[in-house]
Amino acid sequence: MTVLTAAEQLLGRTADVVLLDVRWALGRSDGRDQYLAGHLPGAVFVDLPTELAEGASPAAGRHPLPSVQRLQAxxxxxxxxxxxxxxxxxxxxxxxxxxxxxLLRWGGLAEVTILDGGLAAWTAAGGELHRGDVVRDPGDVRLTGGGMPVLTADEAAALPMAGGVLLDARAGERYRGDVEPVDPRAGHVPGAVSAPTTENLDPDGTFATAAVLTDRFAALGVRPGTTVGVYCGSGVTAAHQVAALAEVGIEAALWPGSWSQWSNDPDRPVATGP
Structure with a gap:
């Protein structure tokens, strides 16, 4: 699976691809304003909370997967x-x-990659930025769903006991239960391994090399043939962990509900500490 596109590969070729600008961060709502102030030529803004997720609920989590029909539209x-x-x-x-x-891979689209290093890599490579909104002519893609593996809460909980590895992609302090700024309870799923998503990246925001990522995941108990599941707070940054694993040839299943689903169920056990 090809996961990444380097900025240098994209220079002079933005017209050949559909570019999606997905600027979003937890606790911020100015992604569209950032986009309007400067984006890659021809890029369309994608609003993560409304276009890449269904409405939040305690039972399903903060960012449940959209239906295939909504994603296709x-x-x-x-x-x-x-x-x-x-x-x-x-x-x-x-x-x-x-x-x-x-999500697009899950929907069944094969030719989709992440711009390695994002906006900073693009400008560092000499790429220009455009201001204002972009509206493209409507497409006709057909999505089917099922293109990427998914876990339910029960399946995620059972994974460590079945010999698999369940990676918690949140920051270490949230995994340990030191703090919990968003969800009802602090801690992690019993048996999960702390694997902060930010450690997939080099200081410049590009993905670490395949050799570094391979060593990182091996140290966490992940090797070729290991059954792997990933969760985070609400299924967003866990997708980055799935991408990093795919970059080194390891398939991992995403648990969309993640900690926001688990911590809302008082019957689910919670572990704390390192």
Missing amino acids: AARRWGISAGSRVVVYDATGGLAAARAWW
Whole structure:
């Protein structure tokens, strides 16, 4: 699976791809304003909370997966057609854009990659930015769903006991239960391994090399043939972890409900500490 596109590969070729700008961060609502102030030529803004998720609920989590029908309607609105090549990006090392990458792969689109290093890599490579909104002609893509593996809460909970590895992609302090700024309870799923998503990245916001990622995941108990599941707070940054694993040839299943679903169920056990 090809996961990444380097900025240098995209220079002079933005007209050949559908570019999706997915600028979003927890606790912020100015992604569209950032987009309007400067984006890659021809890029369409994607609103993560409304276009890459269904409405939040305690039972399903903060960012449940959209239906295939809703995702297809959005993809067509973004200008994606059968045979389109799509590149997604953000300004945070792919932490938000990976959600679009994962969803489109899950929907059945094969030619979708993450711009490695995002907006910063693009400008560092000499790429220009355009201001204002972009509306593309509607596309005709057909999505089917089922293109990427998914876990339920019960399946995620059972994974460590069955010999698999369940990675918690949140910051270490949230995993340990030191703090919990968003969800009802602090801690992690019993048996899960702390694997902060930010450690997939080099200081410049690009993905670490395949060799570094391979060593990182091996140290966490993940090797070729291991059954792997990933969760985070609400299924967003966990998609980045799935992308990093795919980059080194390891398939991982995403648990969309993640901690926001688990912590809302008082019957679910919670572990704390390192």
